[in-house]
Amino acid sequence: MFRRGLFSGLAAGFVLGIVWAQGGGVARADNASFTVTDRVIASPELPFTATIARIGNGYRSFFRNSGFEPVVFRTRMTARADAANEIILDSEDATAGEALAEGALDGADVRVYRVENGRFVLVRADRVAVGGHRATGWKPLLSTRRIAPSETSAEVVWPDQGRQGGTIHLSLRAIGAEGGLSAPSQPVTFQAANRDGSVRARNDYVRVRVREDAPTPAPPSGLRTVDVGGGKAILYWQAPRANLAGYRIDYSTEPPARHRGFGLDLAGSGPAILAGDLVVVSKRFLNGARAGLVSDRAWNSRDADWLTGRGLIDLYGDQDSSRSWHLEVHPLSPPWGGESYLSATLKEGASLRIDGASHAGTDQSFYEVLDPARTYVLEFWLRGTGGRVQVLGPAVVWAGGRAPVFEPGPDWQKVQAEFRMPSLARDGRIRQIGLRLDGPGQIDLDALQIRETSAPYLSATEKELERLRASRISALRTHAFIKTGTSTYDLAALTNPAGAIDGVRFGQTLPQTLDVMAVAGVDPWLQIEPHFAPEEWAGLVEFLAAPFDPDRDSAEDLPWAAKRVASGRARPWTDAFDRIYFELGNEMWNPLFAPWTTTAMTDASTGKRVSAGDTLGLWTEHALAAMRTSPHWPALEPKLVTVIGGRASRPEFGADAARSAPSSDLLAVAGYNGGWDEGEDVPRQNPRSYFNLLNQVTQVLPTIRSHAAIARDIGEARGRPLSVGTYEAGPGYVLNGLNRRRVSREQADEQEAVMKSVAAGTATLDSFLTRAAEGYAVQNFFTFEEGNLWKSHADWHEGGNALPSWAFLEVVNAFLPAQMLAVETEIVPRADLEEVRRRAAVKGAPLVAVHALRSGDRLALAVISRRVSAYPDPGDAVTSVRIALPFSRADTLTLHRYTDPFTMPADRNPIALSSEPVPVPATLPEFVIPDLPPGQARIYVFDGVSD
Numbered sequence: 001m002f003r004r005g006l007f008s009g010l011a012a013g014f015v016l017g018i019v020w021a022q023g024g025g026v027a028r029a030d031n032a033s034f035t036v037t038d039r040v041i042a043s044p045e046l047p048f049t050a051t052i053a054r055i056g057n058g059y060r061s062f063f064r065n066s067g068f069e070p071v072v073f074r075t076r077m078t079a080r081a082d083a084a085n086e087i088i089l090d091s092e093d094a095t096a097g098e099a100l101a102e103g104a105l106d107g108a109d110v111r112v113y114r115v116e117n118g119r120f121v122l123v124r125a126d127r128v129a130v131g132g133h134r135a136t137g138w139k140p141l142l143s144t145r146r147i148a149p150s151e152t153s154a155e156v157v158w159p160d161q162g163r164q165g166g167t168i169h170l171s172l173r174a175i176g177a178e179g180g181l182s183a184p185s186q187p188v189t190f191q192a193a194n195r196d197g198s199v200r201a202r203n204d205y206v207r208v209r210v211r212e213d214a215p216t217p218a219p220p221s222g223l224r225t226v227d228v229g230g231g232k233a234i235l236y237w238q239a240p241r242a243n244l245a246g247y248r249i250d251y252s253t254e255p256p257a258r259h260r261g262f263g264l265d266l267a268g269s270g271p272a273i274l275a276g277d278l279v280v281v282s283k284r285f286l287n288g289a290r291a292g293l294v295s296d297r298a299w300n301s302r303d304a305d306w307l308t309g310r311g312l313i314d315l316y317g318d319q320d321s322s323r324s325w326h327l328e329v330h331p332l333s334p335p336w337g338g339e340s341y342l343s344a345t346l347k348e349g350a351s352l353r354i355d356g357a358s359h360a361g362t363d364q365s366f367y368e369v370l371d372p373a374r375t376y377v378l379e380f381w382l383r384g385t386g387g388r389v390q391v392l393g394p395a396v397v398w399a400g401g402r403a404p405v406f407e408p409g410p411d412w413q414k415v416q417a418e419f420r421m422p423s424l425a426r427d428g429r430i431r432q433i434g435l436r437l438d439g440p441g442q443i444d445l446d447a448l449q450i451r452e453t454s455a456p457y458l459s460a461t462e463k464e465l466e467r468l469r470a471s472r473i474s475a476l477r478t479h480a481f482i483k484t485g486t487s488t489y490d491l492a493a494l495t496n497p498a499g500a501i502d503g504v505r506f507g508q509t510l511p512q513t514l515d516v517m518a519v520a521g522v523d524p525w526l527q528i529e530p531h532f533a534p535e536e537w538a539g540l541v542e543f544l545a546a547p548f549d550p551d552r553d554s555a556e557d558l559p560w561a562a563k564r565v566a567s568g569r570a571r572p573w574t575d576a577f578d579r580i581y582f583e584l585g586n587e588m589w590n591p592l593f594a595p596w597t598t599t600a601m602t603d604a605s606t607g608k609r610v611s612a613g614d615t616l617g618l619w620t621e622h623a624l625a626a627m628r629t630s631p632h633w634p635a636l637e638p639k640l641v642t643v644i645g646g647r648a649s650r651p652e653f654g655a656d657a658a659r660s661a662p663s664s665d666l667l668a669v670a671g672y673n674g675g676w677d678e679g680e681d682v683p684r685q686n687p688r689s690y691f692n693l694l695n696q697v698t699q700v701l702p703t704i705r706s707h708a709a710i711a712r713d714i715g716e717a718r719g720r721p722l723s724v725g726t727y728e729a730g731p732g733y734v735l736n737g738l739n740r741r742r743v744s745r746e747q748a749d750e751q752e753a754v755m756k757s758v759a760a761g762t763a764t765l766d767s768f769l770t771r772a773a774e775g776y777a778v779q780n781f782f783t784f785e786e787g788n789l790w791k792s793h794a795d796w797h798e799g800g801n802a803l804p805s806w807a808f809l810e811v812v813n814a815f816l817p818a819q820m821l822a823v824e825t826e827i828v829p830r831a832d833l834e835e836v837r838r839r840a841a842v843k844g845a846p847l848v849a850v851h852a853l854r855s856g857d858r859l860a861l862a863v864i865s866r867r868v869s870a871y872p873d874p875g876d877a878v879t880s881v882r883i884a885l886p887f888s889r890a891d892t893l894t895l896h897r898y899t900d901p902f903t904m905p906a907d908r909n910p911i912a913l914s915s916e917p918v919p920v921p922a923t924l925p926e927f928v929i930p931d932l933p934p935g936q937a938r939i940y941v942f943d944g945v946s947d
Helices: 008-016 302-308 462-471 510-520 534-545 559-566 612-628 633-639 651-660 687-718 745-755 758-773 804-813
Strands: 021-023 026-028 031-042 049-052 071-078 086-088 109-116 119-136 145-147 153-157 167-176 188-191 205-207 221-229 232-238 244-252 261-266 278-285 323-329 340-346 351-360 376-392 413-420 430-452 475-478 523-528 580-584 640-645 666-673 723-731 776-778 780-782 819-827 830-833 842-846 848-855 858-865 879-884 892-897 914-918 926-932 937-943
Touching: 031 758, 031 848, 071 302, 109 612, 119 612, 153 244, 167 221, 167 232, 188 221, 323 351, 340 351, 462 510, 462 804, 475 510, 475 580, 510 523, 534 559, 534 612, 534 633, 580 612, 612 633, 612 640, 612 651, 633 640, 640 651, 651 666, 651 687, 666 687, 666 758, 666 776, 687 723, 687 745, 687 758, 687 830, 687 842, 723 758, 745 758, 758 804, 758 819, 758 848, 758 858, 758 937, 780 804, 804 858, 804 937, 848 879, 858 879, 858 926, 926 937
Parallel strands: 031 879, 049 475, 049 780, 475 523, 523 580, 580 640, 640 666, 666 723, 723 776, 723 780
Antiparallel strands: 021 026, 031 819, 071 278, 086 261, 109 119, 109 278, 119 261, 145 205, 145 244, 153 232, 167 188, 167 244, 221 232, 323 340, 340 430, 351 430, 376 413, 376 430, 819 848, 830 842, 848 858, 858 937, 879 926, 892 914, 892 937
16 A cells, blocks of 8 residues: 655755755756655546557558549538528639539539527438539639739739630729628630749739628729730729728639529429528549539649549540540449449550659658568559550569569459569659550559558558557547548448548548557547538448348348448457547648538527537537437447547637537547647757747646636536547647748758657656646547658658657556556746747746656656756756655666657667666665756656555
8 A cells, every 4th residue: 555655854854955046036956856645636547549640551652542433522611691492602612612613513412501409400401403503703813812902903814723725704893991892893804825834923912801791892993904925914903982902803714694603503492591501512523524523723733633533643534535534333342342443445556644753762751761671562453455554663673673564354353563672762852653554445443552562451560560559559540531621531432441542541441440450459539521411420330330240131221331341340340449439520620621620600590609619519419419310329329439629729619519519528639749739930959949848838737727627617517527638749840831830941850850859758748647637538649650740650761769759658558547646846946937929938837847657556657857958047957856755665666768868869760768677776765866867757667566
């Protein structure tokens, strides 16, 4: 049994022996004294979790629809006015951000949602009538920028990504001082033409918010153009006699007489549409063609690639009649799974390339670096009549000495080509691997994959399994399934075999991901986009929880359970896991992840405003209500943990969402140490930057406690506990463009050195344990993967070691579940902390901390130094630490520490965390650390403790 021991007198003597220097009301010392008590302040049960962007034996750079699957287009729109049988839209929604041509959404599925009496309700499910997708009218030429009110001319440029050679119609609108938008001016035209390079307009721009309820000024008059060629024109006008905020230039590729406006005419009948209704539109695309699908504005853009399913193919399906292609649906599901395949028709002398940037050298961090010691294989399924397939890859060494050539036959056959790298590429040059289809002939292709020969495609590698098991993490969060935008997935695509999906990064699918987790012994944390129809949510429950016996059950009655069995999993997935976390979308407050975000709405029954957070909560409850309609819900319900993704800097978002989702179990927020999430600048390799990193946890402690209190209060008010946690945490990073930051290559390298240093590991450990002490039930490290930025391990060519942040958390995970004991501070070095962005200044912040965890007859001490040499005070910042322990004997003692300095080693390859037995001190219950280095953490684990 633990007890305080007889340390109080010793501690008092230690205090009396210290020489104190007072300054500014803060005590400074190179000594620290603590007492570990028997009082339990928290009981963390679960080891820490992690997020994965991808997992399994797949080639990360070779992922954009190499399975040749249908494009699942889905987007969120907002009805702009009441209507009986149409959805009136603005131009942005009707064109999906100017990507879609008029008519592209004819026949699409439509679901109309509304908030009524505090519930998120599906009020109508319908289809777009033939000819019902209207998307012609005046659209802003510049998305957000407006011409300054002092201007009376503008240089107008038709973008390179636009379709060339047509007539562009222009009009000008005045924006009043209060934001009112005038009617369009008389239109003018100029010619879109091919040109070299890019021309920037010379005008001064302003950002003006247009308000529909503001007075509208008169439109500009005298509009005229001077076409100067090359897709560029000068626009002139006369200013109205009014006080203006600016001008908006509108364009159209159709003359005004042919404008049909923006909206969706519905084919069926049902309840009327109301302004403010949320609309989800869904359609699958197979033909690979731009015509009738892609707008003239996006004709040559990446949006066109994604919409058509082009992916790695070097042209669109209708771009060249001598080498056309489309995606064809399999009449029966093939043995390798999936729904469709590439069908190409090539004339004599014509060829079709399927390749892309696939790997590169060590002087970059985006593409895969191939290991010369490993063997890789490119494989695909092939059939056809005539033609041939040439494997491409000049930078690799192919088995047999040369890149193979395959001739298709009338039946599907699986073909393979093994290769290796001749040596490790020490440059940043991008290389390609792919195929060239040569005519004449008709060639069918499917399931193009690249992997190591050591394991099946996208199955867990031995290295991944070893790391996951060593880490003892309790769950993996599926980041691949979110941030999909408008090219996304439906339940059919998500439940396909590995790689047989278009809209998910790296070819990850649900059965593939769950299989990896089951083999690794971790629970799934499923992030699912919110756009599923009710029947899809019910189908997901069936896929996860329904038993299916092929000898007794019918695939017609249980299609999703039958599909699970066909994927290789006979028993329900609920049998494999203790918990299944469920999180709707990702940071649904964050406009970066549109359209799958939430906005404020109005309750149509009560007229009350529904906040964006409320909308998330109501949408979560709507999804759960659909899940409950499945007869297999009782098998899933006991294991389901429903997560609300809150917002760290705006607590009201998560609070509103959790209150509006009474079935939710966990309110989670981000908990990064620095980075763009915290609104910070790029960290530098200097004492001040390291000091700020190490002491951030003290400054965010009020926020940590605030979120914990919010969850506690909501749980008590509703009579159902609500836990608090983090959905992402760990070292944070600043990216170029986010929060209007600019990050150079040199700054990015410096940031890597800081955030992968031992100091960053110390700060991460301190942050996770501080939150655990405040009752955070689940904490998630972002991310489990090799490489730069938010990663757990160094790249294989940089040693592949666990980075300090991950390595320290592994030690703690091995100790959980446990109880956290209160630690009393008698003496500690202190300093004042300056205000940093979103963090308030702190007077007299403690620079050394001790966290204590107890599990049976084991006790772990995490001793943290937040000090930095020569900052903010002179000196080496080495601390002598004495700790009064609640036991007097222990059988063994193990020390986990880094022997590196707290900075990143010069070779950027951190050594492994040292774990070594050390003698049990004879001075127990007094435990002394005479020389705790600055910026370091040491974890001491006592086993077999007793009085």
